[in-house]
Amino acid sequence: MRWELLNSNDFAKAVKETKVCVLPIGVLERHADHAPLGTDVLIAHSTCVEAAELEPCVVFPGYIFGQINEAKCFPGAVTIEPKLALELLENVVSEIARNGFKKIVFYNCHGGNWNMLNYFIQYQLYEKRDYTIYMFNDSFPLDGDKSLGDEARKIVSKYPCHAGEWETSYIMSVEPGCVDLSNVDKEPGLPLGRLSHIKGATTAVDWYADFPRHYDGDALEASKEKGDALRALHIRHLAQFIKAVKQDTVAPALMQEIFDKQQKLTEM
Numbered sequence: 001m002r003w004e005l006l007n008s009n010d011f012a013k014a015v016k017e018t019k020v021c022v023l024p025i026g027v028l029e030r031h032a033d034h035a036p037l038g039t040d041v042l043i044a045h046s047t048c049v050e051a052a053e054l055e056p057c058v059v060f061p062g063y064i065f066g067q068i069n070e071a072k073c074f075p076g077a078v079t080i081e082p083k084l085a086l087e088l089l090e091n092v093v094s095e096i097a098r099n100g101f102k103k104i105v106f107y108n109c110h111g112g113n114w115n116m117l118n119y120f121i122q123y124q125l126y127e128k129r130d131y132t133i134y135m136f137n138d139s140f141p142l143d144g145d146k147s148l149g150d151e152a153r154k155i156v157s158k159y160p161c162h163a164g165e166w167e168t169s170y171i172m173s174v175e176p177g178c179v180d181l182s183n184v185d186k187e188p189g190l191p192l193g194r195l196s197h198i199k200g201a202t203t204a205v206d207w208y209a210d211f212p213r214h215y216d217g218d219a220l221e222a223s224k225e226k227g228d229a230l231r232a233l234h235i236r237h238l239a240q241f242i243k244a245v246k247q248d249t250v251a252p253a254l255m256q257e258i259f260d261k262q263q264k265l266t267e268m
């Protein structure tokens with residue numbers, strides 16, 4: 001169920017019946033020369049909407065206000081002032097909770113959001129709240145080793161990637177007609193390794209050092225058929241995750257336990 005398509009009364013019913021809200025997260029950013037700016041959020045939103053058909057839940061509208069400072073130098077990127085990005089997400093999440101959802105699932109499809117979202121989830125323990133966030137880490141596993149990744153690599157040769165075969169195929173399935181394969185750069189996006197001389201460092205330009213065209217992989221290998229298969233795979237995995245979230249009682253109880261202990265400390 002899509003939040004924005006429900007009327008107020010049906011929304012209240014959906015909260016009661018499903019108890020889970022899913023937040024599809026992306027950004028607006030360059031996807032080489034051939035794929036749309038909203039690729040991440042369009043993929044995230046459509047996957048969530050279809051997973052909600054398998055495992056009923058309410059899907060929040062696509063959230064585009066993530067971390068994308070590395071694409072600020074390209075047309076069409078929308079970057080939010082860093083502190084505001086966290087505050088805005090906090091505000092949105094607390095509004096979702098105020099509307100009755102005590103379990104919120106993050107479904108992120110933008111690699112540059114992981115650090116921010118992981119930190120956001122860590123500081124949920126900073127002060128008491130009555131809801132729990134569960135982030136689905138397999139929307140595209142960066143360590144490349146999770147089961148979904150293994151299945152995806154049977155469909156495409158590189159997974160995950162940015163604007164390459166995987167992501168281009170996926171968006172061709174979600175929004176047929178918005179990808180122009182005739183614009184695909186003939187030179188595939190191979191990592192340039194421009195920072196490989198400083199082993200073990202993290203810098204603000206790690207990704208740009210490898211992929212200055214914002215192109216990782218080879219979109220000439222992309223097809224709608226591959227996208228359809230990938231999409232079905234991701235939808236199935238997300239639906240299973242939502243089911244597990246619905247059944248979970250441990251994470252909320254442990255959060256409560258920590259909040260109770262925090263409270264006791266202040267009373268000593």
Ligand SMILES: [Zn+2]
Nearest residue numbers: 039040162167
């Ligand atoms: Zn993307």
